[in-house]
Every structure is written in structure tokens, then in C-alpha cells.
Amino acid sequence: MMASSEYRRPFAQNAPRIYSVGTANPPHRYTQQEVLDLYGEKDWKIRSIFLGGHIATRHLYLPEPVNGHVPEESNEELIAKHLRGALEIGPKAIERCLTPLGLAPYDIDFLCCISSTGFLCPGITAHLIRKMGFRESIRRSDILGMGCNAGINGLQAVTDFAKANPGKWALLVCVEICSAAYVYNRSLNTAVVNSLFGDGAAALLVRCDPHASWKDGPRVVDFEPHIIPEAIRAMRFDLEDNKLSFYLDRDIPYVIGLNVRKPIGRLLGRHQLKKRHIQHWVVHSGGKKVIDAIAYNLGLTRYDLRHTVSVLRDYGNLSSASFIFSYKELCLENVVHEGDLAVMITMGPGTSIETALLAW
Amino acid sequence: MAMKTYETLKVTQEGTVVTVALHRPQVRNAINMQMVHDLMDVVEIVADANDVDVLVLRGSEGIFSQGIDLRDFSLDKPPDIYGLQKWEKMCRQIETLNKFTVAAVEGHCIGGGVQLVLLCDARLAEKKAVFQLNEVKQGFLPGMATFRLAKYVGLGRAKSLVLRGKPFKAEEALALGILDEVCDRVSFEETLQRVVGELRPFHADALELARRLLNECYAVDYETFIGHFLAAQHRAINSQAFRELIVKAASPKKAQNALKG
Numbered sequence: 001m002m003a004s005s006e007y008r009r010p011f012a013q014n015a016p017r018i019y020s021v022g023t024a025n026p027p028h029r030y031t032q033q034e035v036l037d038l039y040g041e042k043d044w045k046i047r048s049i050f051l052g053g054h055i056a057t058r059h060l061y062l063p064e065p066v067n068g069h070v071p072e073e074s075n076e077e078l079i080a081k082h083l084r085g086a087l088e089i090g091p092k093a094i095e096r097c098l099t100p101l102g103l104a105p106y107d108i109d110f111l112c113c114i115s116s117t118g119f120l121c122p123g124i125t126a127h128l129i130r131k132m133g134f135r136e137s138i139r140r141s142d143i144l145g146m147g148c149n150a151g152i153n154g155l156q157a158v159t160d161f162a163k164a165n166p167g168k169w170a171l172l173v174c175v176e177i178c179s180a181a182y183v184y185n186r187s188l189n190t191a192v193v194n195s196l197f198g199d200g201a202a203a204l205l206v207r208c209d210p211h212a213s214w215k216d217g218p219r220v221v222d223f224e225p226h227i228i229p230e231a232i233r234a235m236r237f238d239l240e241d242n243k244l245s246f247y248l249d250r251d252i253p254y255v256i257g258l259n260v261r262k263p264i265g266r267l268l269g270r271h272q273l274k275k276r277h278i279q280h281w282v283v284h285s286g287g288k289k290v291i292d293a294i295a296y297n298l299g300l301t302r303y304d305l306r307h308t309v310s311v312l313r314d315y316g317n318l319s320s321a322s323f324i325f326s327y328k329e330l331c332l333e334n335v336v337h338e339g340d341l342a343v344m345i346t347m348g349p350g351t352s353i354e355t356a357l358l359a360w
Numbered sequence: 361m362a363m364k365t366y367e368t369l370k371v372t373q374e375g376t377v378v379t380v381a382l383h384r385p386q387v388r389n390a391i392n393m394q395m396v397h398d399l400m401d402v403v404e405i406v407a408d409a410n411d412v413d414v415l416v417l418r419g420s421e422g423i424f425s426q427g428i429d430l431r432d433f434s435l436d437k438p439p440d441i442y443g444l445q446k447w448e449k450m451c452r453q454i455e456t457l458n459k460f461t462v463a464a465v466e467g468h469c470i471g472g473g474v475q476l477v478l479l480c481d482a483r484l485a486e487k488k489a490v491f492q493l494n495e496v497k498q499g500f501l502p503g504m505a506t507f508r509l510a511k512y513v514g515l516g517r518a519k520s521l522v523l524r525g526k527p528f529k530a531e532e533a534l535a536l537g538i539l540d541e542v543c544d545r546v547s548f549e550e551t552l553q554r555v556v557g558e559l560r561p562f563h564a565d566a567l568e569l570a571r572r573l574l575n576e577c578y579a580v581d582y583e584t585f586i587g588h589f590l591a592a593q594h595r596a597i598n599s600q601a602f603r604e605l606i607v608k609a610a611s612p613k614k615a616q617n618a619l620k621g
Binding site: 052253254257258274276288289292293295296297299 | 404407408453456568569572583587588590591592594595598
């Protein structure tokens, strides 16, 4: 019998690989204190939610202050801000993803865009094609309204495309202008949302090439979803004053923690893997409570979750884009070896937990 | 659990208890690289075994271990840190194992031997056992005992034990909190049996969570820690064990209804 630590399985050698990653944020960055000051917030309960959430700074599209305070934004202004922001930081993330490989939008064969922070028609892909010069023959999908977990749902789409079309480039773009889904009605629920979510865009480039090596990027080996239908109302958009207002149930972080072992057990079990075989964990920066719940249910250490925690601290919760920011931090560390495995976890409305297995 | 034979260990299973005896009698159970690999292997097998709830770590032929085997280092090339890193990785696997761990010490327990004892949930020794962290005296470091020891004994005593490197007896180790049980040599096996018995019943979730929180208790502030605690306790009270507990506590009628439901 071989020791399990020496166990290496030649995972689907011709699975598509993630070749590149790019991220972008709005130019303005705010501390939690600055946001409180801009909204003239005096309520100590709301202030403590902002200052105790383990977030230091966020990049946000906030309106120009008038007499030191930000004016209220109408629903029309919020919708316009979503598109304007998406078309500013989306292209930046795409360029940062393509340029290192000497690629241009014209080279991309499939474009999949994710957003949950504004409804629009035509979708973001159409706007990006017009703005950036993608081919008029490009295949595209817009995934709207799936929430924080949607990045992995999008990764499933680009991976499937890449697998079915070897040699073709598939580009995933998550662009979230969470500040376009802010409602200031002084309730504690909206305070939690307004203190947590930040603006950001992230892109991943995927292709299937049998001649590529681990140095080109990790193979996307497998996915395992888990949905908790009885918690369908735990995270959702409500309408308040005709504006979309995100609702977040108090207990949902712990419910996610309790359920996260199920998809992880199935994903690892299917490949005869144990948790100790996974070198890297790329977990959505949902918030302090859900990060703790995942840590103590999966037995992940502070080291395992270092990027999840640092992305939350530096950017807030970027919804579907967060885990790609963590993935980028991992790549920048240069700690990955040939044969290493990573598990990605995102969680969001549904209530939904999405997982993916990567192999270098 | 499927048993294997090892060059440096004797591994036996009795019921749900696996006993790993360090076994290099010709060199007083000194720890070499082979032993590190063997320990890592057996610990991983124990981690995956569903029919094991306690791992006992002990010596053999009246000695626990005399510490690191310096003969293992080559004279031809500069020593590298990676073997020692492997040792620390193995230690961490024992410290976070998903079973109860017991260190049972007879005779000399020196250097790396003491480091192994510090990893375990229950730590006992016979009266004549002698402990010593002699690494600094010899010009190197007692591994991550530098991280663990002060949490057991306090910084002052840790400095004394590590920097002065004096041998200390089982009774003293008991008073310091390094051991939690000391017995006569004649009653060693009997005491070990009792200690193993007292650890049960085995609730894997509760063990993992309580031990992790205890190991982390010096590392973070109250606000961070209570977040960790609540996440851990939420998992514990949603376990099968807790469910059975509240069913038992309920009135017979309520329990019957709950079981039906």
C-alpha cells in the first residue's frame, strides 16, 4: 500500500486550463470611516457594523459629495452607474488578462459575462463587444442575477466551451458594481449590505490545448454544486423605494458552513482525494462570519484562507468577482508546484454553494 | 485498519486503539528521517481509518526516545532545512489528527521526544521517566517546541527548560502541566488503559473543534475568537451526537414524537 501523501493521480490531462487572470477596480478607494462620514452616519449600531466587519477599504463608485455628503441616487442613476462602471472596469480587467499573452479581444472565441448588481438589456457582452472590438462572430452568454456564487457557474460555461472547442479561447468576465445596489434607508439590514460589498471586475481566460504544461496554468478538472432549496429566501433582492435592495439572512453564514462539507465531500471523494491532498483553497470573501463557518466546518486554517481574508479586507465582498481576486493573489505568490491541487468555493443566493477542482 | 510493517516503528491495533511504538532499540529510538516518513505514513492511515478512535504514541524497551539522530546528517553536503520541515509537518499532522492522541512515556524522553509529547491530547509517564530539551545546549533548536512549550508552562518556565536544558523528572513535568498523569512503572499499562478509556466517548467533531480552539486561544483577540467559537459551536450543536443528547433530555413522549418525525 502506498502512503497517501505520495499519491498523485494524473487528472484529466486534456482538461481546459486557466491561462490568465486580470482584475480591476474603480479609481476611488474609501475606508469604512470615510464612507460613514460621506453618508453622515451617526447611529452607533450602523457605525459598529461598518467598523467591525474586518474590511479596511473598498473601491466604490460613490457620487460626488455635495457639502461633504453624498446625495441620494435615483433608481435611474443607479442603473446608469452600473453600466458606466461595468464599461470602465470590465475592459480594464479584460486587458490585464489578455495583454500578458499578447492577445486582443479580436482573438477571443467565447465571451461569458456575469453580473448581479444591475439589470440591463442588451447585456454587458454586447456593450463590451462594441467598446473593445471583439469579433462580430463571437459566441457569448450573459449570466445575470445568480449572485456571489455565479463566478464558478460562469467558469463551468467557459470550461465546457473550451473542452468542446479545443484551441479556442474562452473569456469569463465577472463585473460587479455593488454600489449600484445600495439603498440608504438606515435599516440594519441595508447597513450590513452597504458596509460589505465593493466594486470590482475580474477576468479569467480558458483554453484546451493538449500541448500545454502546468506552467501555463491549472487544469479545471471538475465541478460540484450544492443547492439548499429550503433556504431560497435567505439571500435575495427586494424592492425598496423602487430600488433593488439586497437582503441577507442573519443565520445564512452558518447554514452555508454546515452544508459546505457536502459538495466538498462529493468532489474530493469522486477523485479519491482527502482534504490533506489539497494544497490551495480559493474561497469567496463573503464576509467574516461565513469565512469562519467554512474554516471551522472544513478544518481550513488561517493560512489556507489568507487570500480570502486579505481580499475581504482590501476590497470588501466583490460578489461573483471575489474568488478570482483571491486566485490572482495565489498566482502572484509563486508558491504553486507541478501536481498541486486547488479547490475553489463560492456561495450565494439559492442558497447555493459552487465548488471547482483545479490541478497544476 | 490495514496494518503495515515499518523499519522504525511497531504498530499494533487492539480494538479501536492503534499503538505506535518508536522502535530503533539499537540507537535508543533516536529519530531519523526514515522514522519521520514512517510516522507520517501511519498517521495518514490512522486519519483515514473509520475503526480507530485513539492513537497511542510510545517508546519501546523502556525508552521513549533520545531525540534526533545526528548520524542521519551527511558530512559531504551542507545540512538543509527541508528534512526538519518535514518533521514539523508530521508533528502538525499528529497535533491535528482526527482521533484522540496519547503520549505514553517510559524512560528517557529527550529533545524530539519531548516535542512529540507536546502534540498529544493526553500525556502520561511512569515515575522514573526523564525529560530534557537539550538542543540549545548542543547548538541547535528544539523545533516548534519553541512555539508550543510556553503555552503549556508559561514563558519563564519555557525559557528555563529550553535555555538551561536541564533534565527534569516526570513529577516535575506533571507539576508544569506538560504531563497530566504520572504512575509507577508497574502500573504503567494499567494507567495507560484507564487514560485511554477516560477519553471516550469519541465525538470526532467535538474533539476537532475543541482542540483547535484551545490550540488557537493565545493567538487572537476576543472579538476574532468569539466568531471562531460561534462557528465551531454551530457545527457541534448540529451534529448527530448533540441531536441524540437533546432527544434523551426531552420527555419520553416528546422524544418518541421526534424519532417518529
